[in-house]
Amino acid sequence: MPRIIPRAQHTISRSHISPNALRVLYRLRDAGFQGFLVGGCVRDLLLGLEPKDFDVATDALPEQVKRLFRNCRLVGRRFRLAHVFFGQEIIEVATFRAASAPIQDEEAPESELAGEEPVQAEDELIDQGGPVTEAGAARLEAEHAGRDAPVADTERMFDDTGRILRDNVYGTIEADVWRRDFTANALYYNIADFSIWDYVGGAEDIAARELRMIGDPETRYREDPVRMLRAARFEAKLGFTLEPASAEPIGRLRELIGGVPPARLFDETLKLFLTGHGERSLPVLRRRGLLAALLPNVESYLVTHPDSLVEKLVTRGLTNTDARVSAGRSVTPTFLLALLLYGPIATIIESLPPARWHEVTSILEACDQAVREAQRHLAIPKRFTLGLREMFALQPRLEHPRGRRALRLISHPRFRAAYDLLLLRAQFGMASADIANWWTELQGVSEDEQGRMADALAAGPERAGGQKGRRRRRGGRRRTSTGAS
Numbered sequence: 001m002p003r004i005i006p007r008a009q010h011t012i013s014r015s016h017i018s019p020n021a022l023r024v025l026y027r028l029r030d031a032g033f034q035g036f037l038v039g040g041c042v043r044d045l046l047l048g049l050e051p052k053d054f055d056v057a058t059d060a061l062p063e064q065v066k067r068l069f070r071n072c073r074l075v076g077r078r079f080r081l082a083h084v085f086f087g088q089e090i091i092e093v094a095t096f097r098a099a100s101a102p103i104q105d106e107e108a109p110e111s112e113l114a115g116e117e118p119v120q121a122e123d124e125l126i127d128q129g130g131p132v133t134e135a136g137a138a139r140l141e142a143e144h145a146g147r148d149a150p151v152a153d154t155e156r157m158f159d160d161t162g163r164i165l166r167d168n169v170y171g172t173i174e175a176d177v178w179r180r181d182f183t184a185n186a187l188y189y190n191i192a193d194f195s196i197w198d199y200v201g202g203a204e205d206i207a208a209r210e211l212r213m214i215g216d217p218e219t220r221y222r223e224d225p226v227r228m229l230r231a232a233r234f235e236a237k238l239g240f241t242l243e244p245a246s247a248e249p250i251g252r253l254r255e256l257i258g259g260v261p262p263a264r265l266f267d268e269t270l271k272l273f274l275t276g277h278g279e280r281s282l283p284v285l286r287r288r289g290l291l292a293a294l295l296p297n298v299e300s301y302l303v304t305h306p307d308s309l310v311e312k313l314v315t316r317g318l319t320n321t322d323a324r325v326s327a328g329r330s331v332t333p334t335f336l337l338a339l340l341l342y343g344p345i346a347t348i349i350e351s352l353p354p355a356r357w358h359e360v361t362s363i364l365e366a367c368d369q370a371v372r373e374a375q376r377h378l379a380i381p382k383r384f385t386l387g388l389r390e391m392f393a394l395q396p397r398l399e400h401p402r403g404r405r406a407l408r409l410i411s412h413p414r415f416r417a418a419y420d421l422l423l424l425r426a427q428f429g430m431a432s433a434d435i436a437n438w439w440t441e442l443q444g445v446s447e448d449e450q451g452r453m454a455d456a457l458a459a460g461p462e463r464a465g466g467q468k469g470r471r472r473r474r475g476g477r478r479r480t481s482t483g484a485s
Contacts, residue, residue: 002188002197010196010203012045012189020086021054024093025191027068033060034173037189038094039180042196046187046206047238052275056093057176057188065093097179098171174199181220181227182234182246183212209239213246221249225256229268232288236272236280250288257293262379265294269378273336276325278318297373301343309428310343317424334387335417337371337380344370345392363392387414394418398439399431403458407450410443 014022021037028035035058041051058065065082066072072084072093082093173188180186183202190197205212211234213220213227221227228250231242257265272281285291292299302311317339324331348366349357356362367389374380391414398409398418409415419439426436438457442450 002199003203005196005198005203007194010046011048012042012194012196014194016045016050017041018051018054018089018091020084020089021056021091022191023086024056024069024084024091028056028058028060028065028093029191031060031068033058033064035191036173036197037191038187039185042187042189043184043202043206045189046203053089054091056091057096057173058093059096059172060093061095061170062093065095095170096173096176098169098175173197178214180214181224181230183214184210184234184238184240186214209241211235211238211240211242211246217246218249218253221253222256225253225260226264226268228254228257228288228290229265229272229285229294232284232290233268233272233277233281236284237275237277247288250290254289254293257290258377262375262377266378266380269294270333270336273318273340274321274325274331274333276322278336279315279322282315282318294377295340295374296377297344297370298340301347305343308343309430310346313424313428313430314339314342316427320424332387332417333380333384334391335420337374337384337388338391338417338421341367341370341374341388344373358396360393360396363395364389367392387417390414391418391421395422395425395431398422399435401435401438401454401457404451404454406457407442407454 017037021041025035025037035056037054038057039055041054044051060068062074062080062082065084066074069082069084071086072082075081075083080095084091084093177186177188177199180200183200183205185202186198186200187202187206188197189195196203200214201212211231213231231246231250234240235242272278272285282291285294286299286302291302302308305311317335321331321336321339345363345366348369349362352362367385371380371385371388390412394409394412394414395418397406399422401409412418422431422439423436425431426433438453442453445453
């Protein structure tokens, strides 16, 4: 039986809950179904944090949820879910399941992190005034007709390591709680009386800021190895401590992550590094031995180059990315990949003869080689790998601007990302600080002044107010295009 925490004894207020989530909960309640907020949103509300999204659990089957909301799409074969669309906000509705089964994470979906917008079909327009044509209404009516007995997929499948491949066996809330991963993520907020239902001591663990796996940790990690990455993410995001029994199996089981679909691992990587706690995620992943399972070429570089300038550059870049997230500014997986793969790319370039270090073909080949190694584990979309190549290929051109020809770079689609990387490199002496400052000043003046600055740079370093990019420093070591030396 759950411990029921009444409204007077907890701090969650409906004023902090998404109006669209409340709309879904009220609609389920009014239709005679149970409706609970569940997972990370309840945890974050208790911690005084603003949830990124709101997930709902119910005893209604997915097909019944779809009947209640015209703006609903059923998704997933591995785990059947209902997504209710309200503009850019998606409320995920999951039916109670009968046994332990991994679920999609409570955090933002990959499409949002990757800068994509979900596509809405005509039958996914908002109930509250969204336009639906006669043809669309007829199609919806026909689609919903004759569904007196929704059919649920009851197949449950495991692989030989114990990983759940499919589980759509529906059940009750008492059974559903045991498929949740950590106790802190297993609290249910009941819209019927605004109470919190706690079956596993999650409220106490949140108060103690402790992560505890529900059930036997080794079995749960085998069911879904991504739970090991989730443990690291919650350590970094929340500052919680992973209790010893939940931490112990990770070192033995981390190789199971290699059996997870690469697309899912890429999604988890974005959540680790692009949701505001990337700088803290890196040391947690390394301490748990998980970076070696996720990006072995990155871990290998950091191990062989401890406390290097590249490691400091990566850390500073992740800190800057976290600051952008906190300020509500956009972040991109392309820049993240440039940071993480900086060391492996630099190593490949510096294995070539020094005369080839500045060649664009050498830089691009190094990028491709490092990316291919990463793609053995992560399914990195091509648009991000192409952006990575362009960012690195632009570094020599930014370091050695040639008069007015350099002004064309400002309109390059990857200029801003490449410029940010140049600034980061200049902070650690990997590129000329004078040239980085020149580019900064150039962007803040008129076109006429830009032309004068370009002419002055071409005339010589004295007139440009800094070092001429193409000259080597007397007695200094030649920089590589990545500046790792």
